[in-house]
Amino acid sequence: MKDRRLRDLTYTLSANIVSLIGGLLITFVVPKLLSIDEYAYFRVFTFYLGYVGVFHFGFNDGIYINYGKYDYENLPREKFRAYFKFLCIFQSIIAALLFCAAAIIVQDKGRLLIYLFLSINIVLVNVIGYFDFISQFVRRFKVYSLNLILSKGLYILGIIGFFFVNQKSGIYFIVLQTIVNVIIFSIYVARYKDLVFGKSLGIKKAGRDIKNNISIGFFIMLGNFVTIIIIGIDRMFVDKFFTTRDFAMYSFAVSLLSLFYLILNAITTVVYPYLTRSEDKHKGKTYETMKSVIFIVIGYCLAGYFVFDLVVRLYIPQYTEALKITAIIFPTILLSGEINIVTQNYYKTLKLQKDYTKNNIAAVIIALITIIIAFLLFKSVTAIAVCSLLSFYLWEIYGDRFFKKILHINTLRHHAAEALTIAAFIALTLKAKWYIGLLLYAAIFTVIVFVFFKKDIKEIKNLMLKREPADE
Helix, strand or coil, rough: CCCCCHHHHHHHHHHHHHHHHHHHHHHHHHHHHHHHHHHHHHHHHHHHHHCCCHCCCCHHHHHHHHHHCCCCCCCHHHHHHHHHHHHHHHHHHHHHHHHHHHHHHHCHHHHHHHHHHHHHHHHHCCCHHHHHHHHHHHHHHHHHHHCCCCCHHHHHHHHHHHHHCCCCCHHHHHHHHHHHHHHHHHHHHHHHHHHHCCCCCCCCHHHHHHHHHHHHHHHHHHHHHHHHHHHHHHHHHHHCCCCCHHHHHHHHHHHHHHCCCCCCHHHHHHHHHHHCCCCHHHHHHHHHHHHHHHHHHHHCCCCCCHHHHHHHHHHHHHHHHHHHHHHCCCCCHHHHHHHHHHHHHHHHHHHHHHHHHHHHHHHHHHHHHHHHHHHHHHCHHHHHHHHHHHHHHHHHHHHHHHHHHHHHHCCCCHHHHHHHHHHHHHHHHHHHHHHHHHHHHHHHHHHHHHHHHHHHHHHHHHHHCCCCCCCC
């Protein structure tokens, strides 16, 4: 019988291939079109757009947790219609308040325009996220993937259009993103019309359930928000204390990483619904095996940096100086992959919302302290990048130590293998030509895999071959 897990992963990977193409255009075509100042302006919008998800205050995450084991046919329609109405009204109020506050505080007209579009996207992004979560936990990955493909496809067409008309203003790219979000919002409403239109409980009658969703989801949301802060705290410092050019270069370096985060998102999307349905007695072993899988897959993906090195030097040489920063922060992909796909999903699966938030807050404090020290001592973007990488490594160790007590796992070899991989990677990116670095890194990483994970390879193969009947 057809393996549903493989089918679901295929849907999401296919969607993320299109996202990868869009990411390539954003990474290489947009900075080619725009001046460094306009590129920095555009990246300020995309950077802070990543934070608008905090404004649902955990409502979406509560839905995800409370209904994670439901199939679509079993969802309580009247409640979900009330949820939709509440979310739209709630987000509209938040968006209006945010823009009013910005209009009073912000003096720069360019920044104020960014806040206007961020306010509009608060409603769009959080309602789209609501439907994304529904699609994921009821395992309608085809719906989720097709919408992702469409959103990225429309954005790709827009960028191609800007390329041919030689459009060099960052605001047009911001408007394009907003229009795409409006379209996806409308498609989701039409696709899930039975959860939007019809008899509803009414927001007041659904108040207890709404409050419950927020109370349960708040700590997950807060943990996610803290996660985003950890990922973005270095750029906050660069945006605040360094030049526009420095921010543009640092943002370009981060954009190279984002291409690989698309792959991580695809895997993360599929993992949670199956973890919630797995037996408790296997969760400890699954934790270790999943870490091994992610380490091996993403470890080889790091070799992509050497190709990026060549492309940047040949195609957009004005960003060559960003490669030094990229080389330092690139291994965060490996660490973030294990954190997001394994550790974070286990917090959710075991319903450890408060621990999730507490541990992530501890991680952001560590990140903040290390970056502040780097800034005060060196006042260097390079030093901030080094501390960002160190923060991720400490964050991962912190999470693994937490689950060691609960699941009785042993991840010391993972941490040792990561340290060796990162050291080899950075040494080769800074010292070797791209083609020599590529070959040597692939060889060194293969040795590391067989030394540390030889026994795991057979188990990983058995896990991938384990089959689950498809739904009718």
